Amino acid sequence: xxxxxxxxxxLAGLSAARALRDQGFQGRLTIIGAESHRPYDRPPLSxxxxxxxxxxxxxxxxxxxxxxxxxxxxxxxxxxSHLSPGLGALELxxxxxxxxxxxxxATGATPRSLPGAEFLAGVHVLRTxxxxxxxxxxxxxxxxxxxxVGAGFIGxxxxxxxxxxxxxxxxxxxxxxxxxxxxxxxxxxxxxxxxADHGVxxxxxxxxxxxxxxxxxxxxELxxxxxxPADxxxxxxxxxxxxxWLHGSGLPLDNGVSCxxxxxxxxxxxIAVGDVANLAGRRVEHWTNAAEQPTxxxxxxxxxRTLHTGRSAPYFWSDQxxxxxxxxxxxxxxxxxxxxxxxxxxxxxxAVYEREGRTVAALALNRAKPxxxxxxxxxxx
Amino acid sequence: MxxxxxxxELPPGEAVRLLADVPVAVFNVDxxxxxxxxxxxxxxxxxxxxxxEGCFVECPLHAASFDLRTGRPTCLPAKKPVRTHRVxxxxxxxYLHRPAEQGVA
Numbered sequence: 001x002x003x004x005x006x007x008x009x010x011l012a013g014l015s016a017a018r019a020l021r022d023q024g025f026q027g028r029l030t031i032i033g034a035e036s037h038r039p040y041d042r043p044p045l046s047x048x049x050x051x052x053x054x055x056x057x058x059x060x061x062x063x064x065x066x067x068x069x070x071x072x073x074x075x076x077x078x079x080x081s082h083l084s085p086g087l088g089a090l091e092l093x094x095x096x097x098x099x100x101x102x103x104x105x106a107t108g109a110t111p112r113s114l115p116g117a118e119f120l121a122g123v124h125v126l127r128t129x130x131x132x133x134x135x136x137x138x139x140x141x142x143x144x145x146x147x148x149v150g151a152g153f154i155g156x157x158x159x160x161x162x163x164x165x166x167x168x169x170x171x172x173x174x175x176x177x178x179x180x181x182x183x184x185x186x187x188x189x190x191x192x193x194x195x196a197d198h199g200v201x202x203x204x205x206x207x208x209x210x211x212x213x214x215x216x217x218x219x220x221e222l223x224x225x226x227x228x229p230a231d232x233x234x235x236x237x238x239x240x241x242x243x244x245w246l247h248g249s250g251l252p253l254d255n256g257v258s259c260x261x262x263x264x265x266x267x268x269x270x271i272a273v274g275d276v277a278n279l280a281g282r283r284v285e286h287w288t289n290a291a292e293q294p295t296x297x298x299x300x301x302x303x304x305r306t307l308h309t310g311r312s313a314p315y316f317w318s319d320q321x322x323x324x325x326x327x328x329x330x331x332x333x334x335x336x337x338x339x340x341x342x343x344x345x346x347x348x349x350x351a352v353y354e355r356e357g358r359t360v361a362a363l364a365l366n367r368a369k370p371x372x373x374x375x376x377x378x379x380x381x
Numbered sequence: 382m383x384x385x386x387x388x389x390e391l392p393p394g395e396a397v398r399l400l401a402d403v404p405v406a407v408f409n410v411d412x413x414x415x416x417x418x419x420x421x422x423x424x425x426x427x428x429x430x431x432x433x434e435g436c437f438v439e440c441p442l443h444a445a446s447f448d449l450r451t452g453r454p455t456c457l458p459a460k461k462p463v464r465t466h467r468v469x470x471x472x473x474x475x476y477l478h479r480p481a482e483q484g485v486a
Contacts (some may be wrong), residue, residue: 048425062455062460063460066460287443288443317442324426324442330405368427368431368441371441372441376432
């Protein structure tokens, strides 16, 4: 393999580029990123960056010296319009063509929004650094009333950051009990309780009917007709894998780029990594996956076939209101949940999920140390 | 010097976090004491809450690993070292030497 193009320059793309060099690839490496920024870390965007305690420079995923060592050509602020893996070529949106024997698809995911959001100032999503800069600018203008749509982790973290900024925040969530599909009902309720602890109103089981305002948002109308005044609306209702540019490439797409368990697509010279990759029917949107899974996929790319299928237990964390939530493993309805340490009502506890006597998952609120022990044991399974 | 705790309050395999000018973590590795800055150089996490394996501590958030002897990270995502500090024991009490007493590292 003489030339590899990495399409996507965030954590998964950078991790893949590092893995290529670490695993001995000495050919031409091109990294193409839609954003104009060098690779940066997204998790702090909803937390410290929104609070203004860190700036863009603190987000860099790699030092300049390390990027130089990768000896790659960086095409930033560029998108790929067409990939022809069979021909070993791709075409950029500006019409330029590149030869590549191998391709790494790392284009991530795009936030869903609400109908009409594109016509109203003050309505935000949060995925990129530019999104975060725009949102922060709106949040520090006077004392805006904020409505967050969606009580998942992004919505919850944004709400917590807004509360820390002293703003009046309401969260609107269509599901009756968000987080329950992952954490189970009881533990989801404990995590959601953090909002009320900190004076943030959470309305569950009600959808959004529409956005109000002309030119600038003035409120949110709920599906039941209620109206919530809002100067800033943040939409956190999930993401869609960024695969639109792959239509016509011949690669099977199904909730992401369809791959085997090793990250290899139907073509052995094309792999997918991070949020955009659907590995044997499972797509994961977590930081740790984007950091680790590329190592395995790149090994398969360089081998020319699937030799490895590294699967660690999914792990994610979330920081809300000064509480660190950590979760690892897979839960199913019917798993037994047991409090192993602490008290749920004190918002500091460790819960383990058990199935047929085996630990299958763990949830911690401000209990990092015992959580890590269980997480490592899960990874070894 | 700052008194950290009694030596018998820090058994092997355990760590304690104390607030000096910055938070510092003190570890007992099979009877050897080590002190490093407590905050992971990668992101806001307490290394005293990390997973201790020999002379290495794994950050509880992203599994970055640091060598307690040097403060150097041994793997990504951490890229910057954390500072190490001198500790000593007198009359069964662990003392942390202030960074100012360390001279030039």
